[in-house]
Amino acid sequence: MSTLLEPRLVHKVEGNPWDIATYMKVGGYEAWKKCVTQLTPEQIVQELKSSGLRGRGGAGFPTGVKWDKVLNHRVKERYFVCNAGEHEPGTFKDRHLLKTVPHQLIEGCLIASLTARAKASFIYVNHEYHEERENLKKALAEARQRGFIGKNVFGSGIDIDLEVFEGHGSYVAGEETAMLESMQGRPAMPRQKPPFYPTDFGLYGKPTLVNNVETLCNIPRILYKGASWFTEVGTEKCPGTMMFSLSGAVNRPGVYEMPMGVSIRELVETCGGGVPGGRKIKAVFPGGPAFSMVTADQLDLPMDFDSLKKAGTGLGSAGVIVVDDATCMVRQTLKFSNFFKGESCGQCPPCRMGTINLATLMTKIEAGEGTQKDLDSLLQLCGFVKGTGYCTLVTGASVLVQSSLKLFRHEFEEHIRLQRCPFPAAPVEAAVH
Ligand SMILES: Cc1cc2nc3c(=O)[nH]c(=O)nc-3n(C[C@H](O)[C@H](O)[C@H](O)COP(=O)(O)O)c2cc1C
Structure with a gap:
């Protein structure tokens, strides 16, 4: 491409x-x-x-x-x-x-x-x-x-x-x-x-x-x-271009119009000018916080609705958020969990209570007060509330936590073992938003 x-x-x-x-x-x-x-x-x-x-x-x-x-x-x-x-x-x-x-x-x-x-x-x-x-x-x-x-x-x-x-x-x-x-x-x-x-x-x-x-x-x-x-540009099933909002750990955040199917790598490196300070990519949210993250070994994935779905994530409205290796993924996940909690309209009980409970458990773990049982509870809760709302907000909140736990479980476990965050102290607000 x-x-x-x-x-x-x-x-x-x-x-x-x-x-x-x-x-x-x-x-x-x-x-x-x-x-x-x-x-x-x-x-x-x-x-x-x-x-x-x-x-x-x-x-x-x-x-x-x-x-x-x-x-x-x-x-x-x-x-x-x-x-x-x-x-x-x-x-x-x-x-x-x-x-x-x-x-x-x-x-x-x-x-x-x-x-x-x-x-x-x-x-x-x-x-x-x-x-x-x-x-x-x-x-x-x-x-x-x-x-x-x-x-x-x-x-x-x-x-x-x-x-x-x-x-x-x-x-x-x-x-x-x-x-x-x-x-x-x-x-x-x-x-x-x-x-x-x-x-x-x-x-x-x-x-x-x-x-x-x-x-x-x-x-x-x-x-x-x-x-x-x-149809001259893009992929067969997703023709045209997409306006990608690129933010997080990139030298040149901004809105970039690129063909559907552009790789994550091209977007981050050519458009975004790579990661600042010579740091490495730890994860990318290709479709905002409501879709699964991808890791540094998946940067050649094409960015279009079908390819990302096939890879177990999604394009959403193409809010691409890059996370570098200096970021604590527990803190990053908590940041977005708090967003979902605050934005739940409260109409559907599983969303109203699920987003609160997910954020509460995430807060406990991030503060170094979590236990192994809390990790099981997190996954159980995700499975319980996923797909239950009138809209997809609670599904997004669950996918976020599931994806973080699947890809970065060792960071959650380090918080539990050390009873503190292993990353240099920084307020939750410092995580990418
Ligand atoms: C929680 C939530 C928030 C959404 N926010 C927006 C939004 O800000 N703008 C938007 O166009 N679609 C948003 N959507 C999708 C819309 O419901 C709808 O699918 C879209 O406006 C249809 O337009 P399209 O067919 O041109 O994509 C949102 C969906 C959900 C579940």
Whole structure:
């Protein structure tokens, strides 16, 4: 796999990519015009199916299939929501896209809204993304002024509007059904799926198309350049590029657009400039803290949904966190266990109690007060709560601990044997977040 030199999703432009005039110079809003004036919703869906685009919000679900489901739903009152709820540790790619290419996102949202024949459409933005929300509102005003949004767009008789919705500031609120609940003024708690998938039962109980920011930013490029252009890079089953949020022990943390299937090594070494201070990689979270870690001997694994799943982990929304050999894995695991505990919405008892108990046991072991029996209890608890919630939060919390214990059990045992952390003293907060 060769390094991608020319970005494709956030293409290079002269000037500020967030200005509407600059965006239009590189074909911005051309796909929107084509969709309004030349294509039927069925043709749009067909092009997306041919592109093989898969959702970038974490699950990798085929976008064309989802759009088809909403388009052909027997219920005619439908909604569209762009999910910019991003709140996972180590994931900041949607924030980058909101900042740099707001018009590309708006164009993708307009196409989605048109295809779904949505009655109303929203961009749900994480409560903490103040600057990005304001930028987006400014961009929407510019698009309105140019006549891309509003009544009778391109003289087609089509009226379309798009609104920014100030979201919740929690991790679970990014889960699509919790997001839809919170948009209706209810607590941000997930619904049980099945049966309550948003494509059937979404906003106000009506079919709702929900897509991630990055997924939607891909749409105008696919429709402007064609599905075959999109499939030129990436893997057969995961075409296109991915925006990787790279953080932790790397010299150059940041957001990198690379082809699907790029190796972890290329991402860490070529993009991230390797590990600081000549230290070695101890572990990498390829898909954020809710998926199993990989170790230094697995750096040639391709980063795409299927390859990582086959390797027993996952890509998620590509929040890649690198951990160096100076890090205590017990402390690192505790840090993320505390995150899951704090973010559980409390609706499902196994998640509410499981995340608290996992964090309590981890705190005890990290403090040097644990016993061998606590390690058994940790594993037993993981097995008990995994897969039990309405969403995957508690599964992520269990996978984290299971993976850490499987790969770094000796570090847990050292804490028990020495009755202290064997690594130089550092507060829990110092672990990678
Ligand atoms: C706990 C949790 C948090 C999530 N947070 C986000 C998020 O911040 N943004 C997002 O797009 N998807 C998030 N998802 C996934 C969404 O539920 C949903 O699958 C996604 O928005 C669908 O868009 P896509 O098909 O374009 O990927 C989250 C899922 C879970 C279980």
